[in-house]
Amino acid sequence: MERNGEYIDASSRMLDYRGVRDLYSQNSVYQAWLDIEAAVALTQSEMGIIPADAGAKIAAHCVLDKLDLDRVEKQFATVRHPLVPLLNELVRQCGDYAGKYVHWGLATQNIQQTGTLYLAKRGHDVLLDVLTDILDRLGALAIEHADVEMAGRTHGQHAVPITFGFKLAIWIDELLQAYERLKSVEKRVFTAMMGGAVGCYSALGDVGPEMQKRVAERLGMYQMALPSRSNRTHMCEYVQLLALTATSFHKIAEEVAQSSAAEYGELYEVFSHGVVGSSTMPQKVNPKLSMGIMANCQKLYGLSSMILNTAYRPFEGDACANVVYDNGVAEAMEVAIGIFVRAEALIAGLTPDLERMRQNLNLSNGLIFSEGIMMKAAQTLGKHEAHDLVYDAAMAARKERKPFIDLLATSKLVDILFERREDGLHFDMTGQYGLSPQIAREFGTKARELRRTHHAASGMNAAPVQDPAPSSVA
Numbered sequence: 001m002e003r004n005g006e007y008i009d010a011s012s013r014m015l016d017y018r019g020v021r022d023l024y025s026q027n028s029v030y031q032a033w034l035d036i037e038a039a040v041a042l043t044q045s046e047m048g049i050i051p052a053d054a055g056a057k058i059a060a061h062c063v064l065d066k067l068d069l070d071r072v073e074k075q076f077a078t079v080r081h082p083l084v085p086l087l088n089e090l091v092r093q094c095g096d097y098a099g100k101y102v103h104w105g106l107a108t109q110n111i112q113q114t115g116t117l118y119l120a121k122r123g124h125d126v127l128l129d130v131l132t133d134i135l136d137r138l139g140a141l142a143i144e145h146a147d148v149e150m151a152g153r154t155h156g157q158h159a160v161p162i163t164f165g166f167k168l169a170i171w172i173d174e175l176l177q178a179y180e181r182l183k184s185v186e187k188r189v190f191t192a193m194m195g196g197a198v199g200c201y202s203a204l205g206d207v208g209p210e211m212q213k214r215v216a217e218r219l220g221m222y223q224m225a226l227p228s229r230s231n232r233t234h235m236c237e238y239v240q241l242l243a244l245t246a247t248s249f250h251k252i253a254e255e256v257a258q259s260s261a262a263e264y265g266e267l268y269e270v271f272s273h274g275v276v277g278s279s280t281m282p283q284k285v286n287p288k289l290s291m292g293i294m295a296n297c298q299k300l301y302g303l304s305s306m307i308l309n310t311a312y313r314p315f316e317g318d319a320c321a322n323v324v325y326d327n328g329v330a331e332a333m334e335v336a337i338g339i340f341v342r343a344e345a346l347i348a349g350l351t352p353d354l355e356r357m358r359q360n361l362n363l364s365n366g367l368i369f370s371e372g373i374m375m376k377a378a379q380t381l382g383k384h385e386a387h388d389l390v391y392d393a394a395m396a397a398r399k400e401r402k403p404f405i406d407l408l409a410t411s412k413l414v415d416i417l418f419e420r421r422e423d424g425l426h427f428d429m430t431g432q433y434g435l436s437p438q439i440a441r442e443f444g445t446k447a448r449e450l451r452r453t454h455h456a457a458s459g460m461n462a463a464p465v466q467d468p469a470p471s472s473v474a
Contacts, residue, residue: 005303005331006338007295011288015341018126023119023337024330030072030086031064032115037090037103038062039218040194043211049204050101057098061090083108105203107196109229109322114192116326117235118219121190123333124238128182129458130340131245132451135175137347139447142168146440149433150266150357151368158368161361161432164352165440171252172443178245179450189238192216195227198316229317232310232325239329242336243304249343250297253290256346260287265356270349289346296339303332366404370394372432373408373417380416389413 005024006012022028038059045055061067067089075085091099103111146165151158194212195201201208216223224231259267269287307328313321361368370390377386393411397404408417409425418425 005299005334007292007299007335009288009292009295011292011342011345012338015345017337017341018130020123020126020337023123024334027064028119029115029330030069032118033083033086033111034062034064034090036111036114036118036192036215036219037087039215040104040106040211041101043214043218044101044104047207047211047214049207049211050104054094054098054101058090058094058102061093067093081108083111105196105208106194107229109317110194110196110227112322112326113229114194114219114221116329117190117192118221120235120238120329120333121186121221123337124182124186124190125458127336127340128179128454130344131175131179131182132454134340134344134347135172135179135447136451138168138172138175139444139451141165141347141350142172142440142444142447145352145354146437146444148352148354148357149361151361151363158364160371160434161368163433163436163440164354164357165444166433166436167255169440169443171248172447174248174251175245176443176446176450178241178248179454181241182245185234185238185241187222189234190221191224191234192219192221193224193227193229195224195229197229199226199228199230230313230315230321232321235325235329236307236311239304239307239332242332243300246297246300246336246339249293249339252343253287253293253297253346256350257287257290257294260290264360265353266360268351268353269346270351289342289349293339293342293346296335296342300332300335300339303328303335307332364404365397365402367394367397369429369432370404373413377413377416386413 041050041055041058041062043055044050045052067086069089071092072085072089075088079085079088087103091102093099094102142165144165145168146163148164149161150164150167152160152162152166192212192215193199194204194215195208196203204211212227213223224234256267256269258264260269269289306324310321310325310328374383374386374390377390380386381389389412390408393407393413394404396402397407400407405427408414408427414425418427420426
């Protein structure tokens with residue numbers, strides 16, 4: 001049965017899934033199991049566990065196109081076992097001699113769990129590529145907009161002024177942490193487990209640990225230190241990290257969706273003529289990618305909780321936990337891939353309205369600069385008195401709907417805050433944005449450098465993502 005765990009929307013068919021949209025389709029799972037059986041057979045033949053010619057023949061037939069899948073499906077209806085029908089068909093294709101050595105000394109869960117993680121590793125590599133491409137794009141935007149003024153907000157209200165580049169630096173910092181976390185668990189997570197029925201190599205004996213090590217290397221994986229079928233904490237950990245990474249994309253999507261509302265008008269998803277937002281409201285330009293991210297994040301959070309329930313099942317094996325684990329991990333990976341590729345498309349087309357950002361910064365008639373004003377006055381008066389005087393002026397500005405700076409010019413603070421010139425009082429706004437520009441450039445550079453080092457380590461072409469053209473909605 002074909003599967004795809006993500007919530008599908010109208011935008012999904014336009015996204016680049018990097019070849020892993022159907023990562024856990026039935027055929028993909030079958031081929032993963034066959035890849036593992038081939039790796040086992042070749043390794044066992046090299047080690048003298050099975051005859052060399054048998055290992056080679058088994059491996060040669062571990063290709064899905066060489067098997068009769070109709071026969072597999074018909075057997076499944078009778079046998080009702082996830083792996084045995086496929087093994088029976090492989091044995092039949094290999095013939096009486098080589099077929100005797102198929103699946104030698106292994107348990108079903110060895111193949112299934114290793115297969116789940118084998119495919120997860122393939123998806124993981126794609127997720128890291130997408131993540132570093134997103135960071136590269138965000139880095140370019142942060143550097144480009146390091147000095148663009150906008151309102152910083154806390155609790156939904158104006159707080160202090162920042163720059164757009166600084167906002168992007170916050171996103172970058174979270175995603176840099178996500179990359180570090182995801183990389184740090186690779187050796188612990190993407191492991192082959194070949195310990196047999198309960199993990200003590202009861203069928204293979206002394207050669208078991210070395211065989212597992214070689215199989216893992218052949219598959220491009222790591223080996224499980226103690227290949228117990230009941231130890232699932234490593235993949236539970238990984239799914240939690242996927243969910244944690246999703247929260248960063250969720251936040252970005254929420255900010256873009258809210259900021260695209262008419263009341264803000266600061267950030268927009270890419271839009272092309274002909275895209276329809278509503279069948280009844282012609283004016284609608286909806287944040288489709290953002291909504292898709294938010295919906296799939298909600299699903300991934302639920303899956304991460306479900307996966308935790310496989311970690312504490314008792315004894316050396318548990319079929320209930322196996323079903324939840326294998327299917328839950330597959331679904332979590334598919335949902336995560338959907339989140340990442342939507343985030344990539346969102347960031348690739350992210351369009352700021354720079355003029356609207358500046359306009360919104362001034363909506364409070366200068367109140368947003370009150371902290372900087374207070375700290376300047378505090379150098380003369382001390383912070384407590386300065387806070388009270390600035391507070392009184394701020395509350396008066398709100399009540400009387402007058403410009404905050406004008407009221408300060410008539411307050412006790414006038415000689416502290418203003419310079420008297422021939423053309424009148426002058427208020428110096430220097431330093432009101434803190435280190436926003438510097439932070440934007442610093443983290444923008446870090447983000448771009450990570451992509452270069454990641455691709456170099458992966459042996460990939462590290463050609464940069466195309467830098468954004470100066471972007472602003474007129």
